[in-house]
Amino acid sequence: MLEAERLVAGYGSLRTLNGITLSVKAHQVTLLTGPNGAGKSTLLKTLFGLVPLTSGEVRLEGRVVSGYTPRQMLALGVALVPQGRNLFPSLSVRHNLELGGITLAPRSALADRMEEVLQHFPRLRERIDNQASTLSGGEQKMLEVGRALLLRPRVILVDEPSLGLSPRLVQEVFRVLRRLAEAGTTILMVEQNLRRALAISDHALGMEMGRLVLDRPASQLLDDPDLNRLLLGGAAVPDATAGGRPPA
Secondary structure (H helix, E strand, O other), X not given: OEEEEEXXXXXXXXXXXXXXXXXXXXXXEEEEEOOOOOOHHHHHHHHXXXXXXXXXXXXXXXXXXXOOOHXXXXXXXXXXXXXXXXXXXXXXXXXXXXXXXXXXXXXXXXXXXXXXXXXXXXXXXHOOOOEHHHOOHHHHHHHHHHHHHOOOOOEXXXXXXXXXXXXXXXXXXXXXXHHHHHOOOEEEEEOOOHHXXXXXXXEEEEEEOOEEEEEEEHHHHHOOOOOOHHXXXXXXXXXXXXXXXXXX
């Protein structure tokens, strides 16, 4: 569904991605992990067009989309849910959701899309006229994901969905992401809560210092006694080039 070939990108003179090559399969949850500063968030932003490429290529279903703007990526069915809170706190849940469908045409489609989102997040239905600022951290994250879903994206790039959430809400958000994948959405997720994330993921990618150092089925990593090394660094393993790809 989504491929990157030898991506080099960064901020000004600071290079953050150093030749990343990866493939994200359709209708799966792919976990992207690694220590802080590995370049995970930058990779999502680069795939979405927020950070310009220095070199390399991005492909969506085989179509070259390198250099596309975020608006163009949205039109092709790719949505980004960034880290942190990205809502309009003084607006209601309803109005925050409606803003996610601002590009919808015809506008009559908005009501049906809203209903689809609220079926995924009944908690948001209960608070539909509440200000976003009054929601809990978990509810705000649900609202961000729900807003992205209004355009029925084929690919969702989601950055740290469990950040700052209680264990119960983490489980609820992860359950929704898994259900979306089973319904046909492709998900690339940056997440540090490894064991919970691996439990809903099909595949796992590990990054370190802007390079891909691990590429394995998630089920293999769940049984790995040294799982925490993916967060602490030193994630390279003998089969890091699984699938025949050279090291990035």
